[in-house]
Amino acid sequence: MFGVVGGTFGRRLLANRVGHKEVALKMAITGFLLTLTYDLATNVVFALTISWPMTSFETVMTFLISGISFTVVHEIGNGILFSLRVLPLSSSIERITGRGFRTEVRRRVWNGASSVLG
Numbered sequence: 001m002f003g004v005v006g007g008t009f010g011r012r013l014l015a016n017r018v019g020h021k022e023v024a025l026k027m028a029i030t031g032f033l034l035t036l037t038y039d040l041a042t043n044v045v046f047a048l049t050i051s052w053p054m055t056s057f058e059t060v061m062t063f064l065i066s067g068i069s070f071t072v073v074h075e076i077g078n079g080i081l082f083s084l085r086v087l088p089l090s091s092s093i094e095r096i097t098g099r100g101f102r103t104e105v106r107r108r109v110w111n112g113a114s115s116v117l118g
Contacts, residue, residue: 031082
């Protein structure tokens, strides 16, 4: 999931020339929201499958409420992990492929400088 989100948002963040701190904050928010969506979906589906023939709104709410403590810890933890793993992962990908956040910034600076000079 991290790779899909990073690939999707990475290009947008590079296109907007966003700084490292802003990238980390946006990835933390993204991780939090993705985890919230995942936890809500899994809790609802679990409630539906466990109580299938007699599923009610109260049953679904009971499962959602009973999962709150795990959900909060899971969301906060993933938000922190998403924000902390962006730059190391970006650096590793850059070393392997030769393309990444720093490479793109250098390329843009060089292209801008060469267009001014030439």
